Amino acid sequence: MPTLFYRAQHALDTCRTLDFCAPLLIRLYLAPVMWMAGSRKLAHMDATIDWFDVGLGLPLPALMAWLATLTELVGAILLLTGLAVRWISIPLMITMLVALFTVHWPYGWQAIADPSSLFANERVQESAAKLARARALLQEHGNYDWLTSSGRLVILNNGIEFAATYFVMLLSLFFTGAGRWVSIDYWLTRRLGTQA
Numbered sequence: 001m002p003t004l005f006y007r008a009q010h011a012l013d014t015c016r017t018l019d020f021c022a023p024l025l026i027r028l029y030l031a032p033v034m035w036m037a038g039s040r041k042l043a044h045m046d047a048t049i050d051w052f053d054v055g056l057g058l059p060l061p062a063l064m065a066w067l068a069t070l071t072e073l074v075g076a077i078l079l080l081t082g083l084a085v086r087w088i089s090i091p092l093m094i095t096m097l098v099a100l101f102t103v104h105w106p107y108g109w110q111a112i113a114d115p116s117s118l119f120a121n122e123r124v125q126e127s128a129a130k131l132a133r134a135r136a137l138l139q140e141h142g143n144y145d146w147l148t149s150s151g152r153l154v155i156l157n158n159g160i161e162f163a164a165t166y167f168v169m170l171l172s173l174f175f176t177g178a179g180r181w182v183s184i185d186y187w188l189t190r191r192l193g194t195q196a
Helices: 002-018 021-043 045-055 061-081 085-107 122-141 161-176 184-192
Strands: none
Touching: 021 045, 021 061, 021 085, 021 161, 045 061, 061 085, 085 161
């Protein structure tokens, strides 16, 4: 039995040569998320500023809107290329925390309302009846099969789930960095003779 354990442990240890995969995949996952968020804000900057002002009540709404937008756009590029990943993780984490507490916090954990979930709050529980009624109306008066051919009907709860997940992923990148081999950070630190 101990021999089997040591062989298994040795197999796990050899996987460390692939340790660059996790930060690379996190970066590749987050880059389009940040790009889409930033480009949506940029495309509708007047509405974004108004939302930061009236909707969220943030101080200096124009400055905050531009900072969030540029952080997400520049952050997407830096994450994709693996350049200054630990540095850009800081303002991106701040952006996620602001979104988490100012936009998503009142709605609880879930992004999509699922009444059967452990984290379902009263608002989510109430969504089940509304969704059932909407389905019944669409089945009776609408083209329900066409409407659901691209996916199930859901109620957006807008909870903290995604912002919290992105924050945790960015925190991981802050501590691990961009990863070996497939990042500009790695090659710069090798070239400069500093530790990655």
